[in-house]
Amino acid sequence: MKLFKLYLLLIRASLKSQMQYKFNFLLSTLFAAFVTIAEFLMVALVLMKFGNIKGWSLQEVAYLYGIIMISKAIYRSFASDVHHLDKYLVSGNFDSILLRPIPVLIALMSQNFRILFAELIQGTIVLVLAMKAMMESGQIDWTAIPLTIVTIGSGALILFSIGLATATVGFWTTRIEELQTMTEDAARSAAQYPLELYPKWFKGMLLTLIPVGLTNYVPALAIIRHEYGLWVIGVVPMLSVVIFLIAFAFWRFGITKYQSTGT
Template identity: 30%
Template sequence: MNALYLLQRYFVASIRTQLQYPASTLMLSFGAFLANAIELAGIWALFNRFGAVQGWQFGDICMFFGMVSISFSIADFLTRGFDVFGSQFVRTGDFDRVLLRPRTATLQLMGHDFRLRVLGRFAQGLAVIVVATRALNFDWDVGAIALTIWTIAGGVALFFGVLVLQATLAFWTVESLEVVNVVTYGGVQAAQYPLTFYTSWFRNFLIFVVPIACVAYFPVLAILHKADPLGAPRWLLPLTPAVGFLFLALSFAVWRLGVRKYTSTGT
């Protein structure tokens, strides 16, 4: 409970800082909303011109798009400290100060900064799910709502794990490698479309290496009551978000190894 109280204090301090410049915060949030809306407009233009693609409709893509946007926005909100870990903690030696404090490094990095601009992506994700609901004439029952919350939770855990791994690389590379953005932001882009759009090796990568498909593609099929064209059994589809929590646990295991190997800059 003490840790949660401290996290709350971090949260309040971060929000108050950003609200010192409310116009800037609103513009950044609106910019994030608009950027993703333009991308969605491109998808609409594609389906409006060619119709269904491999049996997938515009509403189906919107459901994938919205779920992934919401999951990533929440994970991004909670992991700013891990995202800038290499440049702001390892290179400067500030991680030494983090380790000396009587609280876990994970808690302090989570509380480093809570960026309000991610609300733009979150709001856009909600709006896209509303569009998907209308396009598909989808009826939300209790089971679908519960599965949606479970799917988003698994997605948050998985993207949290990816960003923890990105930070862990800084223990050996000093800077967090930009190539990791191919997995984070690139993974978000890939998860916005069905796996059937991709070649087999890339599908396997999204299922078994960085299992983004397990927190987007498979559970969304279960929500929409669709069978998997690739042959995954129906009973498995709603269970796959659990992989996100397993991935997060493995990421923290690697993180702890990195902390043990950490060598101070001496500054």
Template identity: 25%
Template sequence: MFHLRLLVEYFKQYMKTRMSYRGDFLVQFISNFFHQGLNLVFILVVFQHTPSLKGWSQAEVIFIYGYFLIPWAIFSSFLNLWSFNDRYIIKGELDRVLTRPVHSLVQVIMETMAPESLIGVLTGGIVMGVAGWHLDLDWTWYDPLLFVVFTLGGVLIYAGIFIALTSISLYTDSKSDIQPIMFNISNYGRYPTNIYHKIIQFTLTWILPFAFVGFYPASYLLDHGEWKIYALLTPVVGAAYLAFGVFCWNRGIKHYRGAGN
């Protein structure tokens, strides 16, 4: 409850800051919306040249893409770690964080949140809804509950991987380009995994499990039973990777020696 109250207070302060520049805040929302729309256009262009993608119809691929947007939007809203190295290591702000009686990772997460990225949840929901309407999906009463569980599992997978990558900065003061590369790899999860080579399928499932943040859960919601066991493993994989990420962070903090020469 202490951390929850602290999160609410950080959120209030963030909104006060952002509302001081309402135009900029609105433009951020609009730009995020159009960026996600451009990716949807790419899928539509692909299906102008083929009726299906390895057996997946246009509506099914669009549904998977819509689902993919939701865990990504939640992750990027509350674990916005892209500028950690520059802000907290090079500029020395991590020293300030470490003097406070709250876990350092929790503080960094609360200080770098970007709630405007939650527009992706709305965009993803609309895309899924339109695609699902065309597919005439028949969900059971527990499917919405599984949708929530799958989404949280996907967020945890993102969190674990990117926290682990961010912790590398605790060992060096040089900038790293690993996170942008990992972001590009994560985009593979928004398409059916079986369209890739088997090596890539294995990588996206068991090494960098981005298939669990998009394809596997979405395929279950699309009633593709052959991927059911993978979809149900999503929260387990998420918990495992989050634990790994936090472990890497805690080890890195112990190694961190502070700012200065």
């Protein structure tokens, strides 16, 4: 509890420092909203033209998109600088993180904290509209709401774990942008759509090696397509914890290999 209170205190200080530049904050939020809206509209236009993709309707694809968008926004809000660890490694500023009398990961997560309002709001709107349409058609009922909330929480933890493991590689390579493009950006973008679209080997990779498929696709099969029992919603959160523990163990090992690049 002491560490949690300290984390909240550091977040508050980070937010205060960022709000010194309110115009920049508003501009970046609007720009992010425009990018994510354009991204989903491209998919929606295709689906409106052809009706479905591999048997997945527009509402079902929107459900996948909304979940992973909200999960990503939660992860990036609470652990923004985990994703940007390389800037600390290149400059040598990671040394100052190590010197703080608190766990290194908490110190890093409290740096430059910002809530991604644009992604959160858009993801929520898309998800709510998709679920509303499916409820009206009788595809799902109100029980899908709490199950979806659990799915979002476990999805955020999985994305955070993937980001943490990717960042840890930086202790050996220093630069991690190219690796992040593959493990975070490209993999997450692929998981916005039904995994049936991809070859079996790639689908398997998105469910095991880079398990972004567990954030939305696997739970969606149980919640909205009723292809598996609801036991899936109990298994996925447990797997997310296991994935996090593996990533955290890798992180702790990676810190022991850190060599300062500063002066």
